[in-house]
Amino acid sequence: MGRYAYVNGSFVRHGDASVHIEDRGYQLGDAVYEVWALFDGKLADPEGHFARLERSLGELRIAMPMTRAALTIVLREAVRRNRVREGLLYLQVGRGVAPRNHAFPDGDVPPSVVVTVSAVDRAATEAKAAKGVAVITTPENRWGRCDIKTVGLLPNALAKQAAKERGAVEAWFVDDLGFVTEGASSNAWIVDAEGRLRTRDTNANILRGVTRFTLLDVLREEGMEVDERPFTPAEAKAAKEAFITGAGSLVLPVIKVDDHPVGDGVVGPMAMKLRRLYIERARATAI
Numbered sequence: 001m002g003r004y005a006y007v008n009g010s011f012v013r014h015g016d017a018s019v020h021i022e023d024r025g026y027q028l029g030d031a032v033y034e035v036w037a038l039f040d041g042k043l044a045d046p047e048g049h050f051a052r053l054e055r056s057l058g059e060l061r062i063a064m065p066m067t068r069a070a071l072t073i074v075l076r077e078a079v080r081r082n083r084v085r086e087g088l089l090y091l092q093v094g095r096g097v098a099p100r101n102h103a104f105p106d107g108d109v110p111p112s113v114v115v116t117v118s119a120v121d122r123a124a125t126e127a128k129a130a131k132g133v134a135v136i137t138t139p140e141n142r143w144g145r146c147d148i149k150t151v152g153l154l155p156n157a158l159a160k161q162a163a164k165e166r167g168a169v170e171a172w173f174v175d176d177l178g179f180v181t182e183g184a185s186s187n188a189w190i191v192d193a194e195g196r197l198r199t200r201d202t203n204a205n206i207l208r209g210v211t212r213f214t215l216l217d218v219l220r221e222e223g224m225e226v227d228e229r230p231f232t233p234a235e236a237k238a239a240k241e242a243f244i245t246g247a248g249s250l251v252l253p254v255i256k257v258d259d260h261p262v263g264d265g266v267v268g269p270m271a272m273k274l275r276r277l278y279i280e281r282a283r284a285t286a287i
Contacts (some may be wrong), residue, residue: 004081005137006074006115014116025094028102029152031112035247036089037211037277038117042286043089044247046072048210053093055208056149061104062095064233065111072287074182075115077226088248090116092151113146122198125250129275132255132267134168135183137233140175146182147205156184170244172233172257175204179230186246187212190231190239190262191270201228211245211278218277233257241268243275250282251275 003014003252025031034053037044057064063070075089094112098105107189142155163184172188173181180188181200185270187209189199197219201210219226236242242262254272255262 003117004078006078006113008110011077016222017114017116018270019114020097020113022100023094023097024105025092025151027100029150030060030062031092031094031151032062032149033090033092033151034073034149036091037247037250037282038079038084038087038089038120039283039286041085043072043075043079044282044286045210045214046106046285046287048213052149052208052210053091056180057093060095061143062093063111065093065113075111078115078117082119084117084119086122087117087119088113090114090118092242094151111243129250129252129272130267132253133170134166134256134259135170135172135188135242136163136168136258137174137180137252138162139170140173142173143218144205146207146278147202149207159175159184166259168256169252170249170254172236174233176235178232179231180233180236181230182206182209183244183246186244186249186252188234188236189243191241192227192231192235192239195240196232197224197270198227198229200230204208204230206209209245211247211250214281215245215278218274218281223278237262239263241270245278251278 004011005014005017007017034049036049045168060262092114095114096109098109138159169181170186172183175181182188182224187199200206236257237260240263244252251274253267256263
């Protein structure tokens with residue numbers, strides 16, 4: 001069975017999907033996106049993703065292409081047509097098609113909408129989590145509005161490539177003060193040397209991770225405290241555990257930072273417990 005994509009009002013075969021050559025998302029990166037984890041064919045963390053989408057669009061003054069209810073129908077239909085039960089759904093909304101000009105187009109230009117769906121092998125991802133992954137650190141070189149989930153991801157892509165070339169799966173950006181901001185496609189966490197859960201607060205213009213937000217809610221329900229305070233790469237290397245969170249990684253244990261083992265260099269109990277608790281919540285609340 002072939003894959004299908006949704007492009008500007010129509011479902012088309014994935015291989016035939018295209019956008020206009022003057023789509024501003026393609027030419028100027030003038031677009032935002034969201035990625036949902038799919039559990040049993042349902043959208044995980046729906047409220048968080050829709051709220052962040054609406055906020056990102058508002059910050060860029062791009063209109064919502066349709067109501068949230070209508071968009072939900074489109075996303076569910078994309079999942080149904082692709083027959084994916086466990087996977088990821090990608091949504092991109094841009095300012096639309098207009099003659100190339102840096103300034104916004106005049107007149108009423110309808111936003112561009114693209115939706116794709118891909119399957120994920122959950123058994124393989126669980127095996128990856130049980131083994132743990134490595135991350136590298138890299139100087140922060142992105143623009144100052146990383147809180148907006150735009151498609152302008154060139155620094156992230158370069159950081160991911162650098163990580164791949166060093167046998168790692170993620171890169172953590174480090175700011176001018178020497179603190180980890182976040183990963184190229186995830187939020188960064190540690191269980192520090194004193195046993196405290198730590199992750200950077202979102203007031204630092206880092207991405208307001210939806211998986212991060214849900215996990216914070218889970219932690220509150222479990223009566224577990226979190227110190228929303230930045231940490232350095234040295235603190236991460238001296239930590240008992242580390243992990244990353246995101247729609248693609250869920251809660252993924254980190255056992256090595258810049259080739260330095262974290263803790264005993266093996267997956268710790270806290271990260272795996274939080275992974276289980278997050279997945280249980282995500283499955284229970286998916287729509």
